[in-house]
Amino acid sequence: MVRLQGGTFKRMARWHPSVPAHPESVATFEIGRTEVTTSAYRECVKAGACAVPVGVKDPGDGLSAQCVEQLARECNFGRTDREDHPINCITFAQAEQYCHFRDARLPTEAEWEFAALGTENRLTPWGDKPWDRLRANLCDEACVSGFACPMMPSPTRAPDGFAATAPVGSFRTGDTPEGVHDLMGNVWEWSVGEPCATRTAECDGNEHVIRGEAWSSGFQFEYRGVTSPEQARPDAGFRCARSIAPVSP
Numbered sequence: 547m548v549r550l551q552g553g554t555f556k557r558m559a560r561w562h563p564s565v566p567a568h569p570e571s572v573a574t575f576e577i578g579r580t581e582v583t584t585s586a587y588r589e590c591v592k593a594g595a596c597a598v599p600v601g602v603k604d605p606g607d608g609l610s611a612q613c614v615e616q617l618a619r620e621c622n623f624g625r626t627d628r629e630d631h632p633i634n635c636i637t638f639a640q641a642e643q644y645c646h647f648r649d650a651r652l653p654t655e656a657e658w659e660f661a662a663l664g665t666e667n668r669l670t671p672w673g674d675k676p677w678d679r680l681r682a683n684l685c686d687e688a689c690v691s692g693f694a695c696p697m698m699p700s701p702t703r704a705p706d707g708f709a710a711t712a713p714v715g716s717f718r719t720g721d722t723p724e725g726v727h728d729l730m731g732n733v734w735e736w737s738v739g740e741p742c743a744t745r746t747a748e749c750d751g752n753e754h755v756i757r758g759e760a761w762s763s764g765f766q767f768e769y770r771g772v773t774s775p776e777q778a779r780p781d782a783g784f785r786c787a788r789s790i791a792p793v794s795p
Contacts, residue, residue, distance in 0.1 A: 547576035547650075547788060548724050553665045557656065572660045573792075577653055578785035580714035580727050581632035581735065584622045587644055588629075595647040599623040599636045603778040613695035620710045620780035630713040632733045632783040638754050638775035641736045645786040653787035655739030655755045655770070661722065662729040662758070662767075670767050671722045671729040677765045679704040681720035682731030683712045685762055700764045710761050710780065730767055733783035734760045756782055 552574040556567050590596035602618045609617075621635035622628040633644075638652075645651050653661070662671045672681055677700070679686065684700040688709035706712075715727040722729060729735075734756040756771040760781035763769075773782075 547786075548579050548661075548726050549576045549790065550574065550661060550724060553660075555660050555663060555665045556667050557659060570656050570660075572654075572656050574790045575653075575657055576650075576788040576790060577657065577661050577726060578650075578787070579725060581733060581783050581785045582641075582644060583629065583714055584625070584631055584633045585629040587623065587633040587636075590644050590647045593647065596643045597640055599633065599640065600778045601635050602780060603635075603637070603776065609696075610694055613693065616693050617695065617780050622711060622780075628711065631711040632714055632728075634711065634733055634780050634783045635778045636783070637778050638736050640778075641784040645784075648786055650786035650788045652736055652738050652784060655737040655757065657787055658729075658735065658737045658757050661724075661726055664722065664724075668722075670720075671726070672720050673723075677701070679706045680717060682706075682717050682759075682765075683708055683728070683761050684731045684759065685764055689761060695762075697762055698764045698766075708761060712761070729758055731759055732761060733781055734758055734763075734771060734779070736782065736784040 552572050554569050554571040557570045587596060591598055599621060601621050602614060622631045622633060642652055683706055685697050686700060686705050687703040688705060690697050690699045690703060692709045712732055717728065720730060721727055735758045737755050737757055739755040753772050754775050756773055759767065762781040
């Protein structure tokens with residue numbers, strides 16, 4: 547965990563023009579330095595506190611059978627060559643189970659964005675420098691050509707060495723100043739938030755926000771996904787957070 551001193555920051559909300567940027571405050575908290583790995587999640591399953599990942603579930607409408615079959619091969623649980631990759635293909639409830647096992651919780655969306663942007667209102671986790679292939683695992687040429695699925699490639703499709711997930715912490719030049727890894731790219735991350743409060747489209751209230759983009763997407767860091775808690779995707783995982791009790795005077 548990395549401890550972040552609480553403060554007020556500007557919620558960017560650039561993902562939709564109807565939502566203005568606005569100040570928001572968060573209390574001091576801790577957040578996982580990395581996304582939760584496959585091996586860490588396996589320990590929770592072994593202890594009987596976590597369920598085995600469900601695999602690809604409800605990946606989206608209109609995807610071809612070939613696309614879904616290819617996506618299913620990218621689920622990391624049970625693959626000995628991906629023990630240090632982020633756990634993926636799990637539901638919101640399974641992510642919560644793991645964090646509770648570690649005496650933690652999922653981060654709120656505000657905490658997640660605070661960790662990524664800081665009080666200095668960075669444009670990206672690493673600052674204002676432009677994206678390049680060494681900063682984040684995004685959709686490169688191997689991602690575009692390797693799947694029969696609609697992908698949102700990075701601006702140049704420059705090879706980053708991974709068609710899908712990468713070992714956590716592989717893109718250190720994309721770290722935040724506090725040393726939090728992979729807040730952009732690798733996998734989308736579950737968070738706790740209020741998707742209906744800042745969404746113009748229909749929202750049934752039974753949804754959760756994912757943030758951070760993934761190996762399947764391009765450089766649009768402002769974007770936030772809103773998805774069913776039952777969805778399980780090979781490009782979505784999570785990290786945990788923990789509240790810090792205030793010190794009595």
